[in-house]
Amino acid sequence: MSGKVLSVNVGSPQPNAAKKVGTTGIGKVPARSVEVRAPGPKRGGLGSGVVGDFIADTKHHGGDTQAVYAFAREELDWWARELGRDLPDGMFGENLTTSGLDVDGAVLGEDWAIGDEVVLRVEGPRIPCSTFAARMGERGWVKRFSDAGRTGAYLSVVAPGTIRPGDAVVVRSRPDHGVSVPVAFRAFMGDLDAAREVLAADCLNETEAAELRAMVATRTRR
Template identity: 65%
Template structure:
């Protein structure tokens, strides 16, 4: 049965990519966490998970990136490739899942988590320099991008408490075909993928505007 394997939160720690800043990417398991919509990136609460620290609110957090989920099965795959064990929370995920094909998720599909919470898939994770330094693997961003299975950013539709072993049920899927990997390829500059994603009108408004602008610039320069 698909379920939450671990609930993870990060505390402030030095950011090796930006010495004057802090990061919360190094997340550790907690017994439970209350999740709620955090508001906008700037001026909001940051993470949708209470007690979870976000260092760069310009690029992370906010309503459309309130919670980040990653599959334990994919962590295990990476562990085999890298030759080391990757603990729950290693990729900065708030929810480490088991039995759920996270990267098959469609933008806009909703999950119930436990007895209270409903989350909505909003988009893929895009790797950044902080992630690269955190992993300390040569060519990490390139390798992660080539793999293309990024996990899911989620918005909080119905707040509540999430605990390990909570069941995850996919409540409904939209009628388009925009999966997380397709959206990721669009964000990384693949023109055909961007056109398909924009045609589906499934992204949060600010991300749709950003992607449309990027596509316009790329096609003008082609």
């Protein structure tokens, strides 16, 4: 499977009344190119994996397993039809707007080779939050987006470098466990069957796996 990068997008600080941090970088706009590198831990690291991309809520966003966020242009076009409004590249806060690539068909742990040097690894789904809802200004947005279940993918940086619009994206390797981004999203949203499938595949980092195991244990006791 292959596609291309349609747009690379970077966010700068903007006011955010939806969270106590008061600012957000969700409003991303296209750039000529971006440099990506592993940002380190979520707390105490560099934030975004994209150099110059602003992240305010470093408690919940950024870090190595949420270094880069990709969303398919095809999905943006679907939402544009559903909402009856234009949705430019970067509107959902994605760093990479792709074309011809089934981002939501990706399997956790698969590697994407981008351009001549960059390799990114699929880590998991995006969980919608109040900042996203405020940006969209659509009633019931978090539920509506969650119900659609196609969230785009967070990626880690395996090999750093420059990404430019037009760069090819090639799926270089894919694990056999078959846990896709939407399955992981359902797991994080409380679907016990999906959670057990994800845990059995052993495809999460230890922090997220521990959180998911705790959720399963709590809901099973109930």
